[in-house]
Amino acid sequence: xxxxxxxxxxxxxxxxxxxxxxxxxxxxxxxxxxxxxxxxxxxxxxxxxxxxxxxxxxxxxxxxxxxxxxxxxxxxxxxxxxxxxxxxxxxxxxxxxxxxxxxxxxxxxxxxxxxxxxxxxxxxxxxxxxxxxxxxxxxxxxxxxxxxxxxxxxxxxxxxxxxxxxxxxxxxxxxxxxxxxxxxxxxxxxxxxxxxxxxxxxxxxxxxxxxxxxxxxxxxxxxxxxxxxxxxxxxxxxxxxxxxxxxxxxxxxxxxxxxxxxxxxxxxxxxxxxxxxxxxxxxxxxxxxxxxxxxxxxxxxxxxxxxxxxxxxxxxxxxxxx
Numbered sequence: 377x378x379x380x381x382x383x384x385x386x387x388x389x390x391x392x393x394x395x396x397x398x399x400x401x402x403x404x405x406x407x408x409x410x411x412x413x414x415x416x417x418x419x420x421x422x423x424x425x426x427x428x429x430x431x432x433x434x435x436x437x438x439x440x441x442x443x444x445x446x447x448x449x450x451x452x453x454x455x456x457x458x459x460x461x462x463x464x465x466x467x468x469x470x471x472x473x474x475x476x477x478x479x480x481x482x483x484x485x486x487x488x489x490x491x492x493x494x495x496x497x498x499x500x501x502x503x504x505x506x507x508x509x510x511x512x513x514x515x516x517x518x519x520x521x522x523x524x525x526x527x528x529x530x531x532x533x534x535x536x537x538x539x540x541x542x543x544x545x546x547x548x549x550x551x552x553x554x555x556x557x558x559x560x561x562x563x564x565x566x567x568x569x570x571x572x573x574x575x576x577x578x579x580x581x582x583x584x585x586x587x588x589x590x591x592x593x594x595x596x597x598x599x600x601x602x603x604x605x606x607x608x609x610x611x612x613x614x615x616x617x618x619x620x621x622x623x624x625x626x627x628x629x630x631x632x633x634x635x636x637x638x639x640x641x642x643x644x645x646x647x648x649x650x651x652x653x654x655x656x657x658x659x660x661x662x663x664x665x666x667x668x669x670x671x672x673x674x675x676x677x678x679x680x681x682x683x684x685x686x687x688x689x690x691x692x693x694x695x696x697x698x
Contacts, residue, residue, distance in 0.1 A: 381510050384541050389678045391454045392439065392544040393509055394553040394669070397517060398447040398536045405524065405534065407445025419524060420575045423448055424586040426516050431597040433474045433515075434506045435459040439599045439610060440554040442561060443575040443586075449557040451544070452509060453599055453609055459507045464499050471502045474515065513539050545670025545678060547611045553669060555621045570622070578621065581614065 385393060399405040406419045420443040427450065431438060435458045439451040462470070468481055484495030505511045521534035544550045558578040567573040574587035577598055584592045601614040610617075668678050 381538075381541070383682050384543070385509050386543070386678065386681050387454055387456060387507070389681050390543050390545050390668075390670075391456065392550050392553075393452050393454070394542040394544055394557070395450050395452060395509065395513060395539050396447060396542075397513065397539040400533045400536045404445045406443065406448075416524075419520070420445075421586060421590055422520055422523060423516070424575060424580075424590070426519050428593075428597045430474075430512055430515055433470050434512050435462075436507065436509065436512050437599045437609070438577065438597060439550070440557040440577040442557050442577070444560060444564065444566070449560060451550070451553050451557055452512065454507050454509065455609075456507055459503055462503070464496070467499055467503050467506070470506060509541060543668040543670075543678060545668055545674040549669035550610075551612065551617075551620065554617070555624060558621055559624075578618075 404416070406416055406423070408415050408417070423443045424441070427438060427441060430436070435455040437453045437455055439453055441450040442448065465485065468485065478498060480491050481495045481498055483491050517535050517539070524534050525531060542553070544553050554577075558573070558576050561567040561573045561576060562570075570578055570582065573579050580586050581598060599610050601610045601617065602612060668675050670678070
C-alpha cells in the first residue's frame with residue numbers, strides 16, 4: 377500500500393534520506409538502448425548537472441549519488457537550520473533562481489506594505505519548500521523527463537511512478553547507504569575500479585567532475601567530510617570513507633555480478649561491519665528501500681513518531697545495526 381510522503385520523511389527523526397528513482401518499465405533511457413544501440417549516456421550528465429543546480433536553490437545537500445542506465449540513487453541532507461537563518465530577501469532570491477517572480481512579493485520588497493500579509497505567507501511557503509525533499513525530487517525529475525521527451529519527440533512518463541525514500545537514522549546507516557550508492561556501478565559490473573566508476577559522487581570527489589566528458593568545476597556541491605570544512609555534516613573523514621568503500625567494495629555479493637578489483641586495509645574507525653553484515657545490509661538496501669535504516673531502537677522511535685505501533689525491521693538490518 378502506498379504510504380504518504382509526510383509519513384516517510386520526518387525531519388524531527390532524521391535529516392538524512394536515501395532516495396531512488398527508476399525509468400519507466402526499467403528501460404535503459406539513460407544508457408545504451410539494447411534495440412537501437414543508441415547511447416543515452418549524456419542524459420546521466422543532465423541528471424548530475426540538474427542536481428548541482430538544485431543545491432543552489434534548496435537548503436538540501438547531496439552526500440552521495442550514482443546515476444545508472446535505468447535509475448539513480450541520491451543521499452540527501454535537509455539543512456533545516458540554514459533555511460531558518462535565511463532572511464526573507466534571501467529566500468526570495470533562492471526561489472527566483474528556479475521559478476518566475478511573484479508580483480505580490482515584488483511589490484512588498486519594493487516597499488508596498490499593503491501586501492505584506494500575503495507576501496509573508498508566500499515567502500513562508502517558499503521557505504518550507506526549499507527544505508522539502510519531495511519538491512527537490514519533483515524539480516529534478518520533471519526537468520529531466522521534459523528534456524528527454526523533447527529529445528525523443530514523444531510524450532508520457534519517463535520515470536516509473538513515485539521516487540522511493542529511505543530514512544537513515546544514525547551514522548552507520550548513513551555510511552552504509554553512501555557506500556552502497558557509490559559502489560552501485562561496481563556491483564552492477566559497469567565498473568571495476570573507483571577510477572572508472574563515472575557518474576558517482578565518489579568519482580566526482582576524486583576528480584572534480586562527474587565523468588570524463590564533464591567540465592571541471594569549483595566549488596563542489598557535495599557535502600564536505602570532517603577536517604575539510606568547518607561546518608561539515610558528514611561524521612567521518614574522506615580518507616576513512618575511501619578506506620571503507622575500497623575494503624567493502626571488494627566483497628562479492630551473491631545478488632550482484634561485480635565487485636571492486638582492488639582492496640586495501642580498512643581503518644580502525646570504519647570497522648563497523650563484518651563482511652557478512654555488509655552483504656546483508658546491501659541486499660536490504662536494494663530490496664527494502666522504503667524502510668528506515670538504523671538500530672532497532674531508532675527504528676521503533678521512528679515508527680512511533682509516524683503513529684505506528686509495529687516495527688517491521690528485518691532480521692538482516694537488526695543483525696547489522698543492533
